[in-house]
Amino acid sequence: MEIDLPEIVAEVREAFALYEKALVSNDVPALNALFRDDPRTVRYGGAEILYGHAEIKAFRAARSPVALGRTLSRTVITTFGREFAVASTLYVRPSALGKTGRQMQTWVKFAEGWRVVAAHVSLIDKVK
Amino acid sequence: MAQDLSWATSAEIARAVASGASRALDVVDDALARIEEHNPTLNAFTAITADRARAKACAIDATRDKAQLPLAGVPFAVKNLFDIEGLATVAGSKINRAHPPAKKDSPLIERLEAAGAVLLGALNMGEYAYDFTGENIHDGPSRNPHDVSRMTGGSSGGSGSAVAGGLVPLALGSDTNGSIRVPASLCGIFGLKPTYGRLTRAHSFPFVASLDHVGPLARSARDLALSYDAMQGFDAEDGASLDRPFEPATPQLERGLDGLRIAVAGGYFKKGAFPEALAALERVAKAVGARNEIDIPEAARARAAAYVITVTEGAALHLERLRKQANDFDPAVRDRLIAGAMVPSTLVVQAQKFRRWYRARVLELFKSCDAILAPATPCTAPEIGQQNFTLDGVELPVRANLGLYTQPISFIGLPVAAVPVALAPLPIGVQIIAAPWREDVALRIAHALEQMGAGAAPKPNL
Numbered sequence: 001m002e003i004d005l006p007e008i009v010a011e012v013r014e015a016f017a018l019y020e021k022a023l024v025s026n027d028v029p030a031l032n033a034l035f036r037d038d039p040r041t042v043r044y045g046g047a048e049i050l051y052g053h054a055e056i057k058a059f060r061a062a063r064s065p066v067a068l069g070r071t072l073s074r075t076v077i078t079t080f081g082r083e084f085a086v087a088s089t090l091y092v093r094p095s096a097l098g099k100t101g102r103q104m105q106t107w108v109k110f111a112e113g114w115r116v117v118a119a120h121v122s123l124i125d126k127v128k
Numbered sequence: 129m130a131q132d133l134s135w136a137t138s139a140e141i142a143r144a145v146a147s148g149a150s151r152a153l154d155v156v157d158d159a160l161a162r163i164e165e166h167n168p169t170l171n172a173f174t175a176i177t178a179d180r181a182r183a184k185a186c187a188i189d190a191t192r193d194k195a196q197l198p199l200a201g202v203p204f205a206v207k208n209l210f211d212i213e214g215l216a217t218v219a220g221s222k223i224n225r226a227h228p229p230a231k232k233d234s235p236l237i238e239r240l241e242a243a244g245a246v247l248l249g250a251l252n253m254g255e256y257a258y259d260f261t262g263e264n265i266h267d268g269p270s271r272n273p274h275d276v277s278r279m280t281g282g283s284s285g286g287s288g289s290a291v292a293g294g295l296v297p298l299a300l301g302s303d304t305n306g307s308i309r310v311p312a313s314l315c316g317i318f319g320l321k322p323t324y325g326r327l328t329r330a331h332s333f334p335f336v337a338s339l340d341h342v343g344p345l346a347r348s349a350r351d352l353a354l355s356y357d358a359m360q361g362f363d364a365e366d367g368a369s370l371d372r373p374f375e376p377a378t379p380q381l382e383r384g385l386d387g388l389r390i391a392v393a394g395g396y397f398k399k400g401a402f403p404e405a406l407a408a409l410e411r412v413a414k415a416v417g418a419r420n421e422i423d424i425p426e427a428a429r430a431r432a433a434a435y436v437i438t439v440t441e442g443a444a445l446h447l448e449r450l451r452k453q454a455n456d457f458d459p460a461v462r463d464r465l466i467a468g469a470m471v472p473s474t475l476v477v478q479a480q481k482f483r484r485w486y487r488a489r490v491l492e493l494f495k496s497c498d499a500i501l502a503p504a505t506p507c508t509a510p511e512i513g514q515q516n517f518t519l520d521g522v523e524l525p526v527r528a529n530l531g532l533y534t535q536p537i538s539f540i541g542l543p544v545a546a547v548p549v550a551l552a553p554l555p556i557g558v559q560i561i562a563a564p565w566r567e568d569v570a571l572r573i574a575h576a577l578e579q580m581g582a583g584a585a586p587k588p589n590l
Contacts, residue, residue, distance in 0.1 A: 025407075026552040028581040029415060061584035062135070065316075065552040066274055 001081055008079040012107055015114040016077060016087050019105075026065040032057050036108070036115035044120040046101075067095035083109040099123045134158060135587055138202040138297045138351040142244065145201035146194040152185040152201030156246050159203040163248065163295050166590055170271045172289035174208050175215055175250040184246045197244030198354050198378075204298040207284050208250035209257060210234040210342075211331040219333035220253040220283070222266045222456045223449055234331040236300060236342065236359050243358035248296055251286030255458040257302055257335040258442060258465070259283040260310050260530035261512075265458040269512050272315055273588035274554055278509035281314035281530060283307040287345045288315035293590060298355055302332065303341045305434055306504075306534025309559060312345055312546040313504035314530075316555025317585045318574060319345045320352040323564045324541025325370040327356075328363030336441040337368070339434065339538060347585035349574035352545065353377040356567060377568040381575045388569065390418040391493075393502040393561075396427035397533055400519035404556050405503040408549035412558045413501055415582035416573060422500065425489050426482075430536035433479035433486075437539075439468030440476050460527060487540040494563040499573055503533050504546045504557030537561055545570035547583040555586055 015034065022030035032053075035041055039052040043059075050056045075089040084107070091101040106118040131150055133141050144150040160178055167173050185201060194200045206212065209219040211230035218224045237247055252270040254262060262285020263269040270285035272278040273293035280288040284301025288311030291299050301308040303321040312319030320343045327342050334340055344355040357378050362371040392413050398406065413419075424430075443450070443465045450469065454462055493500065506519055506529070516523050519532070537544055537559065543566060546557040562570040577583035 024552060026550050026586075027411070028550060028584060029411065032581045057581055061550075061578075061581055062587045063550070064274065064586050064589045065550040065555060066589060068552045 004079055005082065008082055008085070009077060011109075012077050012079055012085040012087065012114060015107065019116070020072070024068050024070065026063070026068055028060045031060050034116060035119075036110070036117050038117070041116070042118050046121055046123050067093060069094060070101065085114075096123065098126050100126050134162065135294050136297065137348045138199055138346060138354055139348070141202050141297065142198060142200045142354075145188065146197065150201070152188040152246065153182060155201045156181050156185040156203055156248070159248060159296055166293055166295060169276055169590075170273060170289045170293045170295070171268050172251055172270050172286040172293060172295060173205065173249050174218070174252050174267055174286065175212070177212065177247055177249045181246050181248050184241065188244055188246070194244070199240060199358060200244035202245045202298055203248045203296045204240060204245050204300070205248045205251050205287070205290055205296050206234070206237060206300040207253050207287050207302055209253060209302060209333040210237060210250075210300060212237065212247065212250055215250065217333050219257065220255040220264055220267070223453050224333070230331070232331065235328050235363055235365070239359045239361070240355060245298065245355075245358075251284070251290055251299060253286055254283035255461045256333075256442070256446065257283040257304060257307055258461045259527065260306060261285070261527050262288065262311060263512065271512070272509045273590055274316060274586070275509065277511055278554070279314060279512050279514075281311035281505065281509065284311050284345065288312060288317060291315070291345050291347060292317045292585065293588060297347060298351055299345045300342060301345050302335070303343060303538060304336050304339045305438060305538055306531035308341075308343050308345060309504045309534045309544060309546040309557065310530050312548065313557030314509040316548040316550060317345055317347055318349055318352050318548060319343065319546040319557075320356055320567065320571065321538060321544045322356065322567050323543045325368045326372065326543070326565070326567070327359050328361070328366040328369050330363050330365035334445065336438050338437060338441060341538060341541070349545065349547070349571050349578055350378070350381060352574070353381055353571045356571075372565065375565065375568065377571045380568040380572050383572055385416055385573065385576050388499060388573065389497045390416050390499045390501065390573065391420045391422045391497040392418050393424050393500050394421035395423045396536070397424065397502040400506055400532060401503050402507040404508050404551055405506055408551055408556045408558050409501060409503050411549055411582055412547065412577060415577055415580050418501055420497070422493055422497065424493065424500070424536065426486055427536040429482060430486050430539050431532070433482050434535045434539040436471060436475050436479040439464060440471050443468030483539065490540060490542070491563070498562065498566070498569050500561040502537070502559045502561060504559045505530050506532050508551070508554035508556045533559065543567040543570055545574040547574045547577050548585050549582065550584050550586040
């Protein structure tokens with residue numbers, strides 16, 4: 001098992017950046033495309049428990065587009081082999097400065113490209 | 129515990145009520161509670177018909193065959209220019225408050241209620257519908273649920289606010305130059321302006337008889353189709369109503385985009401747009417695979433002609449009131465109407481003559497396409513009170529120019545579905561313009577966009 005092959009890390013970084021751009025601009029079709037279209041895809045959100053791509057898609061469609069902007073920090077992307085990666089990041093939203101957001105995603109490379117198969121997002125009081 | 133229907137669509141509510149999973153009375157009580165909680169902020173409702181609504185809900189709960197009611201237990205409200213029995217039809221004005229109460233409901237209210245819907249009240253609007261902002265000097269502005277410091281757009285501002293804010297899933301508005309499509313765009317909801325002559329305007333307060341349309345606003349394309357289907361039908365009381373066969377749109381919704389040729393309006397419809405309007409248009413065009421750009425000829429002239437007809441017919445309608453009660457008007461409305469009373473008749477005749485020419489040219493475009501995409505508004509919701517914005521380098525008044533892209537379309541009565549794109553931070557709409565009497569095509573595309581996630585009414589953080 002080769003960890004952090006540079007060209008693989010570059011691929012995941014690109015997919016991760018696409019996701020971030022789609023998220024802050026609420027580009028729902030792009031967000032839907034980056035999560036694997038499969039009933040086994042899971043997303044635990046700040047206030048949501050979403051099992052399957054259909055539930056995730058419904059959440060995206062109804063989400064308020066207000067105040068989605070955020071700043072990332074301490075982003076760690078680690079790849080394992082050529083088809084598996086974990087991306088972890090902290091974030092702060094200008095609309096919730098007292099809180100630290102945490103996001104973890106599991107990425108897998110399929111024929112159609114890199115897709116998130118599991119994600120967990122949560123907010124806690126700001127870590128000093 | 130009963131299902132939470134606070135953000136449900138009309139279709140979901142009707143299903144829950146028809147199946148017995150929810151009671152119409154509970155749905156109505158919940159909606160009345162939301163109105164009580166949020167209307168002081170949103171200022172969407174100007175009258176609430178709670179007793180009538182509860183009585184109607186009880187009647188629906190007592191109905192044996194609720195599955196026959198496509199809108200069973202669906203709460204709705206109407207722009208306050210529709211007649212509601214027992215209330216004066218104020219049309220956003222101070223002057224009409226002295227009118228006697230309406231003797232009967234508008235036929236559109238009757239038709240929606242016959243389908244099981246429940247009227248909850250009347251909604252705020254720009255005075256006499258001569259408005260694109262949703263501001264009202266007498267009742268205060270309706271507020272945008274996504275940011276309450278911002279405009280709803282108008283003139284059906286209360287309709288936009290009530291639906292986007294989750295107070296009701298369905299509202300009626302009117303659209304002379306864009307008054308359904310503009311608030312749908314700024315509030316991030318779906319709106320349908322049907323073909324001129326399709327839905328009856330009888331027992332509603334007019335503005336410009338030769339351009340006035342009425343139609344629904346909702347949070348899904350299916351809800352537009354369900355309510356539109358329930359409201360179709362000839363009415364001899366509206367001189368413009370056409371005796372068309374019943375052409376239901378709901379059965380067409382699931383047909384998807386197969387076989388539809390969809391083009392994007394270029395030229396005039398891309399000029400002056402803020403980046404967000406073009407971004408939304410691009411998302412929709414990409415989702416439906418629309419690559420061809422077509423030119424709607426003389427659109428700027430069409431808008432100018434729409435202005436001339438609007439201001440002169442509006443002035444003729446209000447002339448006696450302008451003479452006797454000028455100070456009771458909103459000054460922003462009054463001064464434009466007074467100006468309209470002085471427009472030379474030669475201009476009006478020329479505008480009508482041009483209208484026939486323009487209509488024939490635009491209809492030719494539909495030989496090579498089934499629908500045309502265009503922005504609904506040049507920008508997302510401006511701040512309440514904002515007077516000017518800059519379009520294509522020129523500073524212009526907001527009030528008159530939010531309808532830049534809607535006016536050339538309603539001018540010749542084409543059906544349009546406004547589809548919301550939930551851009552961050554604020555949503556904005558795209559017009560799906562179809563050939564006359566092809567509301568089904570516009571709604572099919574709107575529904576397909578919703579299925580793809582490209583069009584959606586986002587839920588505000590209220």
